[in-house]
Amino acid sequence: GWINDKRSGLGVLTSFDGETYSGNWADDKRNGSGTLQYADGSIYTGGWMNDRKNGRGIMIWPNRDIYDGDWFDSKMHGLGTMRYADRRVYTGGWLNGRKSGPGIMSWPKGEKCDADWIDDKAVCDAICFPQCSNGGKCTGPNSCTCTSLWTGPRCETQLKFNKWKQNAIIVAGGNRKGQNLNQLDHPDGIFIDKNKTIFIADLRNHRIVEWKYNAKQGEIIAGGNGQGNRTDQLDQPTDVIVDQQNHSIIIADWGNRRVIQWMNQNQQILIENIYCMGLAMDKYGFLYVSDLWKNEVRQWKMGEYNNRGIIVAGGNERGDKLNQLSRPGFIFVDEDQSVYVSDQRNHRVMKWRKDAKEGTVVAGGNGFGGNLNQLSYPEGVVVDDLGQIYVADFGNHRIMRWCEGKEEGEIVVGGSREGSQTNQFNGPRDLSFDDEGNLYVADYYNHRIEKFEIIL
Template structure:
């Protein structure tokens, strides 16, 4: 079912225009990085439209505006972190603030450790460290609160979506270049790689809640093949298609047009950011078992 957007592309509060990232909070509200509308829009659970929490429809570099939003994250204090991509910075909006603060990227675009280059994934941990997926710099960097420079924690070909397992600080990364989901330990050493040869340009993924921590189940937006799939980190090739039609794009309820992100809500249902259809689709999962849908 469609739970956000789904109409024609546009800038209305009930519309989206090529959304590229999303975050789902504990109340099942959905925050959406609305790329061409230069904004983050929030849809409360069961709402028929959203409301703007960050940005506007103008492409500028002022403290209250953005120029193409490519990634976002909401921390435990409801602060919103946004990749303001064409301004080469990460902006932080404190709860209910009208203006953003530049917390990363004060020195412009580049590959130095006080710069970022083309961020397409963000993660903020409970200690408020910010992890940045730098697509053009082929790296993931970690920035401590208030730091002027970051630390390279993994080198990855064209990284996009990222996730940190805070029980051990292991890092998971979707690599657009390697067509894989990669798992690194805290020393930046690659432990697992899944999907090589079966995925094609995966944009996003999510670790399934309650899965075995020694062999996590990963739900993947296999973007260019127009499908959502399931894989286990210890099994690099076995793949289960759970939604979509391989290599066939469409706008019917069982079809996608470049799905870019997948996230779980508080009930264990799966949300899919169906980017080129300008909508978020919700798949109800029976008994939290990804093998059975209704």
């Protein structure tokens, strides 16, 4: 229907980007009830007001998460139930798209958390968390009825205070700077797979090295043919990740200003003309790349690289405002597609929620320095399942742990002074964890990868 040249009443609109809306209109905007099918396969059915989801509605995402509840200004807001694809169910309050207020989360094996929630997190103790996943029950902070056969984590507070041995084991390199297979030359980004194999961006050797568990030397799996711009060459690679779907490796080929994929010695340039520094991939298969020159992070859908991608952090020129970055380095993407960025020259780590217009400071941000509330040229960043942020504090030669919202962090390992002892770093560049919680650090100027064993 139309009134005065404006869509009104019932109608169907299919847009150029593949979205289709079928429902009520008023004053040329979606108003009333209707169904919108998004290009990515998401479907919303429910109320609308001035082109925004409003009132009661149901949303189904491509991964099969389903929300049924109240909406306001296109965000989950009010009361509602979220049924996750992994069979978790949350029923309770929502505020601006985040769990907020009284609510109950239940897990497939029967555990429940009946608590108040703030910003998607339960403000209660360990009895709320399903750590006894063999069927036991948490009975209080840091205690539960797990059987003796259960060897996994028991209650959430136990995970908050993980500690690591302060003297590392050298697991790759450490034989001075060099290009032999038992040597590294300024190791940069690292990736650890489920077999504890370490993939290393061996920067000055212009190669990617695969170092298997307990091996005495590595194996060149990409580059290693001299510095150059042929597709079988690399030029100062800064980061590497493994695509678990097809077992290819994706490389930030910084000196060649490209992101390149290697699979069984076959190469494909994915993205060109980008000063790529850090790489990440989320659970949906989207690829994220930080651009050092443009001071931004972009997202690409896997397999679709013939476009400029979508800016998900920064992109507002270089600066220190909350919507800006200054030489973004390594990045991490969590389960909610929030992007964590090491904002090197601002000496801080920023968190950009999905679709956010600006970020929040979650570590550092108090200028250059070595106090516990400061960072010095932060590099690698990893966030654990509890939202704790681990940062390679490059200039302070230490690994820091920050809890979001806290004024200062704590030193996990290192921090005395630069050095080559096993409890020291000389420029920690990147970090990662294996599935047992052991901590791995790329020690840049010591030309080695160190492993700090978790204390159980």
